[in-house]
Amino acid sequence: MALKGNLRDFSITQLLNLINLARKTGTLVIEGQTSKVWISFREGRLAYAQDGQQDNSLAAILFQANKISSAQHRVIKQRAATMSDKELGLLLINASYITQQDILGSLQTYFLGVVNNLFTWGEGLFRFENNLLPPDDKITIRLPLENIIIEGSRRMQELEQLQDEIPSLDMALRFAERPGTNIRNVNLSAQEWKVVSYINPKNTIRQIARVNKMNDLEIRRVVYGLLQAGLVEIIRPSWTPSPAVQIPVKIPPVKPNREEQKSLINRLIDRIRKL
Amino acid sequence: MQTVKMVVTGPFNAGKTEFIRSVSEIDVVSTERKITAEAERIKDTTTVAMDFGRITVDQDLVLYLFGTPGQKRFDFMWEILSEGMLGFIVMVDSSRPETFREARGILETFRAYAPTPYVVAANKQDKDDAWDLEDMRIALRLDPKVKLLECIATDKENVKTVLLELLFSILAEMDTAE
Ligand SMILES: Nc1nc2c(ncn2[C@@H]2O[C@H](COP(=O)(O)OP(=O)(O)O)[C@@H](O)[C@H]2O)c(=O)[nH]1
Ligand SMILES: [Mg+2]
Numbered sequence: 001m002a003l004k005g006n007l008r009d010f011s012i013t014q015l016l017n018l019i020n021l022a023r024k025t026g027t028l029v030i031e032g033q034t035s036k037v038w039i040s041f042r043e044g045r046l047a048y049a050q051d052g053q054q055d056n057s058l059a060a061i062l063f064q065a066n067k068i069s070s071a072q073h074r075v076i077k078q079r080a081a082t083m084s085d086k087e088l089g090l091l092l093i094n095a096s097y098i099t100q101q102d103i104l105g106s107l108q109t110y111f112l113g114v115v116n117n118l119f120t121w122g123e124g125l126f127r128f129e130n131n132l133l134p135p136d137d138k139i140t141i142r143l144p145l146e147n148i149i150i151e152g153s154r155r156m157q158e159l160e161q162l163q164d165e166i167p168s169l170d171m172a173l174r175f176a177e178r179p180g181t182n183i184r185n186v187n188l189s190a191q192e193w194k195v196v197s198y199i200n201p202k203n204t205i206r207q208i209a210r211v212n213k214m215n216d217l218e219i220r221r222v223v224y225g226l227l228q229a230g231l232v233e234i235i236r237p238s239w240t241p242s243p244a245v246q247i248p249v250k251i252p253p254v255k256p257n258r259e260e261q262k263s264l265i266n267r268l269i270d271r272i273r274k275l
Numbered sequence: 276m277q278t279v280k281m282v283v284t285g286p287f288n289a290g291k292t293e294f295i296r297s298v299s300e301i302d303v304v305s306t307e308r309k310i311t312a313e314a315e316r317i318k319d320t321t322t323v324a325m326d327f328g329r330i331t332v333d334q335d336l337v338l339y340l341f342g343t344p345g346q347k348r349f350d351f352m353w354e355i356l357s358e359g360m361l362g363f364i365v366m367v368d369s370s371r372p373e374t375f376r377e378a379r380g381i382l383e384t385f386r387a388y389a390p391t392p393y394v395v396a397a398n399k400q401d402k403d404d405a406w407d408l409e410d411m412r413i414a415l416r417l418d419p420k421v422k423l424l425e426c427i428a429t430d431k432e433n434v435k436t437v438l439l440e441l442l443f444s445i446l447a448e449m450d451t452a453e
Contacts, residue, residue: 002403003410005372005373009371010372010373010414014375014376014414018413021413161376164377164380165376168384233416234387235387236387236388261449262446264277264336265361265442266446267333267336268336268442269446271338272330272435272438272439272442275431275435
């Protein structure tokens, strides 16, 4: 059903994370105030991106990436205007002008530019079109989203958001027990590695920040990135009494043994069934 | 006579009041009062909205349902809520993804403070723009072990199911703890 909303409310990081984890195939269409962007995914990997305002022909992208000269660009535009990207790519490779890596690398840079730019959008209506993919004659790539997510979340610097996500620095971190996540396949910044190396249920986020000489915003940014990439989860530190314990908690009037507790729950179940 | 509690939490407008109203035998008492954060010597006040609902089980046992927004200044309410609390329900408005982040933060806070079983209710599933459960599970970053339940707070049968699922989780928890 509906996977649509506004970036103001549901960030691009969260969207990419969702697409990644659900291994979605389709196209994310985002309409901002000044332009419209299409980003296509195949099984949760970035396949293609297009900014409606830019010339996204292969020739233009290769020229922008300094893989072809402006003269070559002009000639291609004149003589190969009707050629599809795939045909042009093959032609250039066969003529030994450029390599396949040049093409894929240039496309990747271009697509990443489109995606990364989205992280600066405060708002934009988005919708995800299941199974919609770019035209067949376009060259696509297969780029995992994890690094894009981490990179992108570095850009999101709003402390307020970070405070919503991480209400307290007195919590600890632990590695998420999600199979398929392999931390060695994720590129972490030096700062992120420092934090990762201290992850332990005994260390609060605040303590990790202190040893690494990071301020609140810096540590929140790092933890946020790790959370969004699904690498860690927040837990209560294992050694410190929780605030709940610090506040005197009265024992319920009757603190029955386990059998009595079970019978209590069963009474509740019977009662609610009859409501 | 024994009283036990279940807490219904979640962002503003998620449907907490509606949920409690659907099964409570008394009119839901909604309070909106201001309390001063004296402990922190902060001059301004914090609004605390709370709902109370009641289900009498028998002469000796009463279940109270507490609805509370999971606020950042949560400590104030903690003493009231934690006493005799069996478990909690996190309500999320399935049609408002802008609240998912807050819901996640509330869940995280409750889970860390209250080591009791909980379930997450994906509310307003009757609405056209409600998100699918599987998408919500990912968006809310819920562990596969956590129960995420379809919910329509205006439907009594549905609310009963959510309450029962929480009770089943509580029973299961008791069994594993043995
Ligand atoms: N369509 C629909 N509306 C609901 C549902 N649950 C609550 N609402 C409506 O959502 C609004 C907010 O509900 P309320 O219980 O006051 O939310 P609270 O702030 O969390 O207590 C009210 O207008 C309710 O009638 C539901 O399951 N479906
Ligand atoms: Mg309410």
